[in-house]
Amino acid sequence: MTFKKTAFTKTTSAGYLANHMARLFGHGLHRRIQPLGLAPAQFMTLLELWGEDGLTQKQLVERLDVEQATMANTLRRMERDGLITRCPHPDDGRAHQTWLTPTARNLREAATAAAQAQNDHALSDLSEDERGVLLDLMRRVVRTMKDSEDG
Amino acid sequence: MTFKKTAFTKTTSAGYLANHMARLFGHGLHRRIQPLGLAPAQFMTLLELWGEDGLTQKQLVERLDVEQATMANTLRRMERDGLITRCPHPDDGRAHQTWLTPTARNLREAATAAAQAQNDHALSDLSEDERGVLLDLMRRVVRTMKDSEDG
DNA sequence: GGCACTTGCATAGCGCGCTATTCTTCTGTT
DNA sequence: AACAGAAGAATAGCGCGCTATGCAAGTGCC
Numbered sequence: 001m002t003f004k005k006t007a008f009t010k011t012t013s014a015g016y017l018a019n020h021m022a023r024l025f026g027h028g029l030h031r032r033i034q035p036l037g038l039a040p041a042q043f044m045t046l047l048e049l050w051g052e053d054g055l056t057q058k059q060l061v062e063r064l065d066v067e068q069a070t071m072a073n074t075l076r077r078m079e080r081d082g083l084i085t086r087c088p089h090p091d092d093g094r095a096h097q098t099w100l101t102p103t104a105r106n107l108r109e110a111a112t113a114a115a116q117a118q119n120d121h122a123l124s125d126l127s128e129d130e131r132g133v134l135l136d137l138m139r140r141v142v143r144t145m146k147d148s149e150d151g
Numbered sequence: 152m153t154f155k156k157t158a159f160t161k162t163t164s165a166g167y168l169a170n171h172m173a174r175l176f177g178h179g180l181h182r183r184i185q186p187l188g189l190a191p192a193q194f195m196t197l198l199e200l201w202g203e204d205g206l207t208q209k210q211l212v213e214r215l216d217v218e219q220a221t222m223a224n225t226l227r228r229m230e231r232d233g234l235i236t237r238c239p240h241p242d243d244g245r246a247h248q249t250w251l252t253p254t255a256r257n258l259r260e261a262a263t264a265a266a267q268a269q270n271d272h273a274l275s276d277l278s279e280d281e282r283g284v285l286l287d288l289m290r291r292v293v294r295t296m297k298d299s300e301d302g
Numbered sequence: 303g304g305c306a307c308t309t310g311c312a313t314a315g316c317g318c319g320c321t322a323t324t325c326t327t328c329t330g331t332t
Numbered sequence: 333a334a335c336a337g338a339a340g341a342a343t344a345g346c347g348c349g350c351t352a353t354g355c356a357a358g359t360g361c362c
Contacts (some may be wrong), residue, residue: 022173
């Protein structure tokens with residue numbers, strides 16, 4: 001006796017839902033931080049630099065888990081927009097240190113508040129417990145995929 | 152007496168995790184379907200057309216919840232790659248119907264198997280119950296954000 | 303019938319992810 | 333000291349999101 005395979009449908013596909021959810025998150029965040037002159041990837045990068053200024057591109061790449069070329073382009077836009085300045089690394093002639101401008105430093109509160117508002121809104125239909133569960137499950141899914149990246 | 156606000160950190164931000172998870176999903180899917188000559192957005196579009204052929208661009212836009220311009224570009228690439236053909240709609244001179252080529256029709260099994268494999272892998276650390284919970288929570292988050300889009 | 307409005311689609315331009323390539327600057331081995 | 337390989341970064345080129353426009357074909361109202 002054989003079983004009919006469940007059809008592959010977008011509403012039961014974790015990948016499809018993840019993509020859809022991330023697009024909606026991104027769109028909402030974009031709407032909220034655009035008035036501050038920020039784009040989503042710039043905000044993510046600032047999040048690291050607010051925590052520790054003067055990082056190299058390599059360090060940012062590792063912390064945000066994006067490709068080097070992606071970060072290079074994001075940093076170029078951020079430099080263009082007056083959010084960062086870059087200067088040669090004192091110990092390594094190949095590397096550059098990334099420093100926040102006063103403008104970028106001053107955006108911290110408003111930008112994190114905007115991001116928090118977006119998260120709160122998105123999760124507003126979930127109980128406190130459910131939010132914890134969702135974060136935990138997402139972290140585990142991320143870890144699973146990351147662990148298998150090149151192994 | 153005041154409470155110290157919990158700092159905004161990427162590991163506790165649903166939006167950040169959603170973005171990271173979606174990127175990993177997308178990358179994994181891309182790797183698996185690239186040998187078939189497909190890109191992720193093309194696969195999503197095919198998923199609809201495999202279910203019902205001859206849809207208009209407008210219908211695809213509604214079903215996949217992307218902007219019209221995004222779909223227009225995706226369809227252009229799919230036509231270029233020989234996955235679809237388009238012909239004028241019989242009842243509406245503005246619209247076009249989107250028809251699968253035999254090539255695209257034949258890709259259904261292999262492509263859905265690849266997507267299923269990616270999902271299974273990503274969720275391999277989760278119990279059956281947990282997978283259900285994750286899907287349910289993601290659907291509710293999606294719904295919350297979608298409901299507030301222009302209200 | 304004619305004119306305003308709407309609607310389906312295409313295009314331009316941008317952000318941001320990716321791979322692949324190239325350049326420069328270390329670093330380690332001999 | 334020299335040279336091979338590794339490592340940091342920039343660039344080209346593409347997929348795929350988005351907004352903003354523009355155009356042609358339907359629709360409705362007078």
